[in-house]
Amino acid sequence: MTPNLHHLELFYHVARHGGITAAARSMPYGIQQPAISGQISILESELGVRLFQRRPFKLTPAGHDLYDFLSPFFVSLPDVANRIAGRASRRLRLAAPATIIRRHLPDVLAAMRKEKPDLELSLVDTDQRGAFDLLEREEVDLAVCELESRPPSGIKTEILISMPLVLLLPSGYKIARSGIHGMAVDFPLIRPSTDTALARLFAKALAKARLEWSPRIEVNSLELVHAYVAGGFGAGLSVKAPGIVFPKGTQVWEIPDCPELVIAAAWRGKIGPLAEQVLDGLRKRAKAS
Template identity: 30%
Template sequence: MNSLDRLTGFYWVARTGGYARAVRAFPYPITEPGVHQQVRRLEAELGVRLLRRAAKDRMVLTPHGRALFDVVAPFLESLRVTVDALRAGSFGGVLRIGAAALLVQELVPGWLRALHRRHPEVDVTLTELRAPDVALLRSGELDLLVDHLPEIPPDVEVREVGRLWGFLVLPAGHPAARQPRVDLRRLTDLPFLTFGADPASRALQRRAVEALGGSAKERFAADSTASLLGFVAAGLGFSVVPAIHPDGPRRSGVRGVRLRLPGSELPVHAAWLRGVPNPMLTAALEVAPSRQA
């Protein structure tokens, strides 16, 4: 099928019930013979009758015409709405966001609330990521990635939308938790709990423990901060985890000690593919959280 014009002519005749009425409703200037020609050419192309005359100025759909109209009408109507919205500078659709589990829980909800208040027409799909992966931006699976990126590729743009602070966490009931300063040598009875899915995060954990003079006797691994904190609260070990708040993770049964080591404070990046215009992404960035002090 070579011409959208032919489908448009057919659609307006079917919708209005006649050629004269179709001319008056048409989205651009056209004559009645012009509409007749569009419909005739479409029927010739398909090899079936689409409309029949029920009265002097009234056309009705044939069974073939009804089958085609049921498919064409939703398409042309949504196309018209989209074109009008683009011309008016408005927009809608789905913004695809991927974020680390901690950020899904504690940073993204307020951000999405602000976006919805300003642009209720934008729908969002949110994917919880086990590790930051800019390949999801390049493949088009995500429009926006929210996480700490250890390295920023040249084809990716970023904005800082928060901070992550590193905390040593241990069971609140452990004797070492009652001391003003935690000595890792007093945690030799506890295994070290690590991130399982993200090698970069696991390496940061190990370096932090080594910098504090401890050893890493690993036993359990988990894919999220919430899971690690649950293990710690259950007395299964100690860990190093990020927190979105500078006063530490908020979990009962856990004592957190903020790390004062190089690399223990990291930026949270909002990342997107460079040079790919997306009005919904622009709208989200307009209400993005600012960096925390």
């Protein structure tokens, strides 16, 4: 049988202050004398011993043993809490796709480090599903990810930016009235892998156009899409996003009737001050783009 921790805490304060009345006056939170007395009586009943004499107050041998056991824990608890809180005030755990971690977070985090040089960072490369899982397990403080579906209950989101999908084509290519249908005939398709948000959004646009255009080349980054288009391997699926510079010798065609790529911040519960600072920096970058 394990005693109730709250009952043990009440006993510790009663023993430390020399009685129930004194403990009620000195407790770190409000609780009345009858409640203290009643809960300690429950503790004594569970343990099967008297822990102290009420009037005049005096600990029994069993009460002395229990107080000696509890005292080091409760005495050191404020210091431990302060130490943990101190670390929490400088530790930040973020999740985001590699592109965001590489292109957009460094400037925001560099500004934070000027104010907080002891900042401790943990950065996880993941997509929306992974980000939501990490938030639900409370393993990250803030996530920045594609937003394709409603988040799980308890996770809050804020849209930062919405960006159109584009096809990257050779600069000399004349776009016919048939648009994407003509491109599908003229070029092999180069795009990110099937499990990415870009590929899923593009599939919706193809479905609307009643067009099948299977990729000839799949790559794991937009940089590779751009490089292979510039190398003459085909037409590439990309996104018109802040910080992206398309290679020379290419032109950008915005895909009509295609869902845009939505990037959002996500967090669980009350957002912490460090995460709020990152979010504010990302808001400013998105607004300036």
